[in-house]
Amino acid sequence: MNKEEEIKIIGMHCATCVLTVSKSLKSVNGVKEAEVNLATGTAKVILSDNVRLKELVKAVRKAGYDVATQRFSLKVNVNPEEIPKIEKKIENIRGVIEVHSNASLGTLIVEYNPLSVTPQDILREAGIKGEIITSQKSEREVAYRDFRDLLTRLIIGAIFTTISIVFPSLAFIFSIPVQFYSGLRFHRGAYRALRNKTTNMDVLVSLSSNIMWFSSVLLPNHPFFMDSALLITFVLVGKTLEAYIKAKMSSNINIEPYKARLKDGRIVNSNELKVGDVIVVKSGEKIPADGIIESGEGEVDESILTGEQKPVYKKKGDNVLAGGILVNGYLEIYVTRNWDRSYIMQVTQTIREAYNARVSIQNLVDRISEIFVPIIITISLITFIVWKFILDNTLISSLLFSVSVLAAACPCALGLATPMAILSRVNNALKRGIIIRDGNILEEIRKVDVVILDKTGTVTEGKYIIAEKKEFIKGAFELASIAESKSSHPIANAFPKINGEVEYYEEFPGRGIYAKINGNDVIVGNKYFVINNCDWNVKEDEGDIFICINGKAGAIINLMDKLKSDAKDVVDYLKNMGIKVILATGDHSKNAEEIARELGVEMYKGLTPDDKVELVRKFRDEGHIVMFVGDGINDAMAIKEADIGVAISGGTDLAKNAGKVIVKSLNDIINLIEESKLTIRKIKENLGWAFGYNAILIPIASGVFYPYIFLPPEYAALAMSFSSVIVSLWSIIPF
Numbered sequence: 001m002n003k004e005e006e007i008k009i010i011g012m013h014c015a016t017c018v019l020t021v022s023k024s025l026k027s028v029n030g031v032k033e034a035e036v037n038l039a040t041g042t043a044k045v046i047l048s049d050n051v052r053l054k055e056l057v058k059a060v061r062k063a064g065y066d067v068a069t070q071r072f073s074l075k076v077n078v079n080p081e082e083i084p085k086i087e088k089k090i091e092n093i094r095g096v097i098e099v100h101s102n103a104s105l106g107t108l109i110v111e112y113n114p115l116s117v118t119p120q121d122i123l124r125e126a127g128i129k130g131e132i133i134t135s136q137k138s139e140r141e142v143a144y145r146d147f148r149d150l151l152t153r154l155i156i157g158a159i160f161t162t163i164s165i166v167f168p169s170l171a172f173i174f175s176i177p178v179q180f181y182s183g184l185r186f187h188r189g190a191y192r193a194l195r196n197k198t199t200n201m202d203v204l205v206s207l208s209s210n211i212m213w214f215s216s217v218l219l220p221n222h223p224f225f226m227d228s229a230l231l232i233t234f235v236l237v238g239k240t241l242e243a244y245i246k247a248k249m250s251s252n253i254n255i256e257p258y259k260a261r262l263k264d265g266r267i268v269n270s271n272e273l274k275v276g277d278v279i280v281v282k283s284g285e286k287i288p289a290d291g292i293i294e295s296g297e298g299e300v301d302e303s304i305l306t307g308e309q310k311p312v313y314k315k316k317g318d319n320v321l322a323g324g325i326l327v328n329g330y331l332e333i334y335v336t337r338n339w340d341r342s343y344i345m346q347v348t349q350t351i352r353e354a355y356n357a358r359v360s361i362q363n364l365v366d367r368i369s370e371i372f373v374p375i376i377i378t379i380s381l382i383t384f385i386v387w388k389f390i391l392d393n394t395l396i397s398s399l400l401f402s403v404s405v406l407a408a409a410c411p412c413a414l415g416l417a418t419p420m421a422i423l424s425r426v427n428n429a430l431k432r433g434i435i436i437r438d439g440n441i442l443e444e445i446r447k448v449d450v451v452i453l454d455k456t457g458t459v460t461e462g463k464y465i466i467a468e469k470k471e472f473i474k475g476a477f478e479l480a481s482i483a484e485s486k487s488s489h490p491i492a493n494a495f496p497k498i499n500g501e502v503e504y505y506e507e508f509p510g511r512g513i514y515a516k517i518n519g520n521d522v523i524v525g526n527k528y529f530v531i532n533n534c535d536w537n538v539k540e541d542e543g544d545i546f547i548c549i550n551g552k553a554g555a556i557i558n559l560m561d562k563l564k565s566d567a568k569d570v571v572d573y574l575k576n577m578g579i580k581v582i583l584a585t586g587d588h589s590k591n592a593e594e595i596a597r598e599l600g601v602e603m604y605k606g607l608t609p610d611d612k613v614e615l616v617r618k619f620r621d622e623g624h625i626v627m628f629v630g631d632g633i634n635d636a637m638a639i640k641e642a643d644i645g646v647a648i649s650g651g652t653d654l655a656k657n658a659g660k661v662i663v664k665s666l667n668d669i670i671n672l673i674e675e676s677k678l679t680i681r682k683i684k685e686n687l688g689w690a691f692g693y694n695a696i697l698i699p700i701a702s703g704v705f706y707p708y709i710f711l712p713p714e715y716a717a718l719a720m721s722f723s724s725v726i727v728s729l730w731s732i733i734p735f
Helices: 015-026 053-061 080-092 119-126 138-165 168-182 184-195 201-218 225-251 343-354 362-389 395-406 412-431 441-447 454-458 476-484 488-496 525-532 567-576 590-599 609-621 631-640 653-657 668-701 713-732
Strands: 002-010 031-039 042-048 070-075 096-102 107-112 131-135 257-263 266-269 278-282 289-302 312-314 323-337 450-454 463-471 502-509 512-517 520-525 545-549 552-560 582-585 602-604 626-630 644-648 661-663
Touching: 002 053, 002 312, 015 031, 015 042, 015 053, 015 168, 042 053, 042 201, 070 119, 080 096, 080 107, 080 119, 080 362, 080 412, 096 312, 096 525, 131 512, 138 168, 138 184, 138 225, 168 184, 168 201, 168 225, 184 201, 184 476, 201 225, 201 713, 225 412, 343 412, 362 395, 362 412, 362 668, 395 668, 395 713, 412 668, 412 713, 441 644, 441 668, 450 454, 450 609, 450 631, 454 488, 454 590, 463 476, 476 502, 476 512, 476 545, 488 525, 488 552, 502 567, 512 582, 520 525, 525 545, 552 590, 567 582, 567 590, 567 668, 582 590, 582 609, 590 602, 609 626, 626 631, 631 644, 661 668, 668 713
Parallel strands: 450 582, 450 626, 582 602, 626 644, 644 661
Antiparallel strands: 002 042, 031 042, 070 107, 070 131, 096 107, 257 266, 257 278, 278 323, 289 312, 289 323, 463 552, 502 512, 512 520, 520 545, 545 552
């Protein structure tokens, strides 16, 4: 069977684009036909039923274009072990591109094709009830609402259970609210799971409590109304605590809009600001929006965004970011981005997506979770048969052993073990100034065996000074200084600030610049770039920076740069882990060689951005897992190409966008690796708790150690509910 998909292509502007996109779509196995329309910017694709839309999007993006997609967040009230099944169900719906789930928060992020499906269609076709989260505030509200619902049911359950204990003769009456109101959440969950031909924790709780309650109705001489009420109440104690922990962790990733003062004096929330508004910020106030300083000056604490602890002096024309604090001064700021697109909100969204990482061990956990409940029900039945028909025990005691097995088993802890560990460690890394944009790297980092470090601005201060200069054409150095005033490269800061009109300017990343100044052609850059574009008419050709004026040799400059104080420690740490460390730089200078010698690492110098990419590919082709750490524009492609791309937060936006991880300093590479180790250890420990809990409790509950140890169903339920709480708490313990 074939199907048709229409997708919106972004970035096409000519007939060649049409051909390229068409070719990329047809390269996907299973695509029968692809018609790309330049006027509408759309592509109609006929493809086999078994081809995923995700493959089309991937092919288009690989070709250098993009596909217009949308996302929505969904909160579902199901148990953690059910989330992977819901994820698979949604992924099979036409128009859905990709789904990322977070079992710990009960949320899914769905990327879909808006031309073929809507969020409501997806919910309807999946046959699930969930709440579409339209803002971060509603996400937190949903989490706390879930907690409040559980708390209400717990309070009512606790009150009526206590009365049942005090007046056992009236236990039948007072257990009814507990069984059918407090426990309704579990009965509904069990019904939903069974209707979907699956099983979950609710099935176990509902089955065990109902067996006890209804058997008490049928066998009035052996009432277990109080025990049934206790079972539900005890389970609610654990689930309420678990919901509270989740709600607290959910709050950690939410940023409330700030108060903003418009220039006309009105106070509004920052999410009401529009691009073009001018806002006023006074000393001690938080900057409510991303923008450019229109007037005023002051020192801004941006540590929450960049990790830089010292306030940064800002003046007219400088950028400021929402979330920074004006330590002193007065600023009038022209708003350049609305609240949803502000840098701090982009980081928040990035962190949220990182929570959805899946490590490889999760696949095994998912498979076990699928068969866990059926196995427990089977063990429960075997327990009853053994006690009743083989050991010739009474019906009631056999029933109690059987119900205890149901009440003691907990698949929730298995479902929570991995996502809670990842969520906690990503949050912890954020507190240390490390932004993890892709949670999967927490597992991949362990495999890294080659780390390539950019030199300038990464292992060195990036604050060059001119050690010596040799001028062949008078005024060449002055012209080069004017040209460098247009560049953001760290080397440009070594030149003195000289004002002058630049008629034309072009930058060649990793090589140099060309500028037209007062009719003069000025080329500044590395040796090969300049000499290849110049009639180098002097014998001297040794230096760090070459200057060519009007096609003739203008000057040679030698630079000096200092090693960062923590660079040697980081390199030694990596080498002690058996990781090969390489220095990659576009510089040809002797200073670069001295830096490499001081660090004791192999160096590749004189590299263009493409050369750095090739260097990464070279090691990857040899079977190595490569981490590239850099900060500049010329590092962006290599950062993107590496298995683990790490950008220094003080670097360019381009580098930061390319990196899977953003760190505030080189020393954070150590913290990142330690966080990775801790994450994997926490996952294993959590799984140890989850499996260990069940492995110990189920034999006890089944009566293996009876009469020395006996676990009544209500206490088995209490123990079971706390297994999830322990896994959640263990995830946030910082060791």
